[in-house]
Amino acid sequence: MSAIELLAGQLEPFATVKRDEPLSRHTTFGVGGPADLFATVRDAEALKRATLAAADAGVQTFVLGSGSNILVADCGIRGLVIDNRARAEIVSGGGLTYRLESGTSFAAFARKMCRAGLAGLSWAVGIPGTLGGAVVYNAGAYGGCLADVLRRVRLVEAGGRDEWLDAASLGLVYRGSVFTRGQFVGKTVLETEVEMTPGDAKALLATAAAHDARRLGAQPRGRNAGSIFKNPPDNPAWKLIDSVGLRGERRGDAAISEMHCNFFVNYGQAKASEVAALVEEAERRVFERFGLRLEREVAFVGAW
Numbered sequence: 001m002s003a004i005e006l007l008a009g010q011l012e013p014f015a016t017v018k019r020d021e022p023l024s025r026h027t028t029f030g031v032g033g034p035a036d037l038f039a040t041v042r043d044a045e046a047l048k049r050a051t052l053a054a055a056d057a058g059v060q061t062f063v064l065g066s067g068s069n070i071l072v073a074d075c076g077i078r079g080l081v082i083d084n085r086a087r088a089e090i091v092s093g094g095g096l097t098y099r100l101e102s103g104t105s106f107a108a109f110a111r112k113m114c115r116a117g118l119a120g121l122s123w124a125v126g127i128p129g130t131l132g133g134a135v136v137y138n139a140g141a142y143g144g145c146l147a148d149v150l151r152r153v154r155l156v157e158a159g160g161r162d163e164w165l166d167a168a169s170l171g172l173v174y175r176g177s178v179f180t181r182g183q184f185v186g187k188t189v190l191e192t193e194v195e196m197t198p199g200d201a202k203a204l205l206a207t208a209a210a211h212d213a214r215r216l217g218a219q220p221r222g223r224n225a226g227s228i229f230k231n232p233p234d235n236p237a238w239k240l241i242d243s244v245g246l247r248g249e250r251r252g253d254a255a256i257s258e259m260h261c262n263f264f265v266n267y268g269q270a271k272a273s274e275v276a277a278l279v280e281e282a283e284r285r286v287f288e289r290f291g292l293r294l295e296r297e298v299a300f301v302g303a304w
């Protein structure tokens with residue numbers, strides 16, 4: 001029996017396991033080939049068990065949040081994809097400290113905090129994804145970022161160590177962390193702890209509504225993965241891409257949005273290779289014109 005089949009048998013008692021699951025169903029781009037093994041877990045202990053079982057079996061693992069910041073290759077991902085739907089929450093600290101499993105929806109939690117009159121996350125109401133993904137990228141918008149409220153995270157590593165680390169050890173910077181810099185390979189975020197401050201629900205909801213309106217006016221609807229590139233310090237990426245004549249550029253059903261040139265969209269049946277061709281074209285033209293290397297925010301994952 002193959003290592004994948006043996007692993008499937010070990011996961012089945014506590015996870016929903018599928019074989020050759022198309023990842024286009026699980027990414028906001030709507031793009032991506034199959035995962036050899038796709039296991040849905042619904043609590044942090046199952047997430048931990050799946051991570052450790054795969055490590056023991058020598059099977060490569062990819063932890064999937066909401067798939068809102070990745071471009072999965074057309075050939076998919078070999079090994080195990082863990083679909084993280086661990087969403088429990090524990091409140092303490094006089095109602096200000098929230099311990100959240102890493103599959104919790106970041107936007108839904110942020111909106112709930114505004115309604116409850118707890119300040120710190122009104123900027124996050126429009127950011128898709130899970131708390132786990134938000135830690136990896138230090139998700140942020142409109143002057144705020146997760147680092148502002150994150151106190152600590154619970155991590156498990158392939159060797160079995162399970163520990164809480166202070167947020168200060170995560171090297172959180174603009175859209176980056178020790179995870180994106182390759183320093184935490186094999187570590188999975190199981191839980192996060194955030195600390196809110198008392199605020200006024202009416203004012204927080206008004207701020208959230210203003211952010212919603214700003215997003216609606218500036219960003220395209222439909223299938224995409226948010227900003228493709230990080231913004232260089234002196235010039236937003238969309239301006240650079242626009243100025244090299246790529247607004248609306250298409251490859252098959254993949255396109256650079258007419259509305260916002262740092263958003264690449266899937267108009268229907270786009271392939272990852274077509275999105276990648278647009279990404280490479282933007283990188284090439286911006287480098288040729290400005291001598292500047294655009295840095296990808298969206299991660300290319302799987303068998304490219």
Ligand SMILES: Cc1cc2nc3c(=O)[nH]c(=O)nc-3n(C[C@H](O)[C@H](O)[C@H](O)COP(=O)(O)OP(=O)(O)OC[C@H]3O[C@@H](n4cnc5c(N)ncnc54)[C@H](O)[C@@H]3O)c2cc1C
Nearest residue numbers: 065066067068069128129130132133134139140189225226
């Ligand atoms: C319309 C749109 C708007 C967006 N706007 C913003 C914005 O304003 N600001 C912003 O910062 N981002 C934005 N994004 C990008 C995206 O929402 C964030 O980066 C989000 O935090 C990604 O979370 P996710 O759960 O979808 O991660 P995924 O895309 O599923 O995964 C991303 C990476 O994180 C890793 N990962 C996920 N969970 C875990 C875990 N538990 N443990 C270890 N590794 C893990 C994955 O393995 C992968 O490498 C936007 C995206 C879209 C589609």
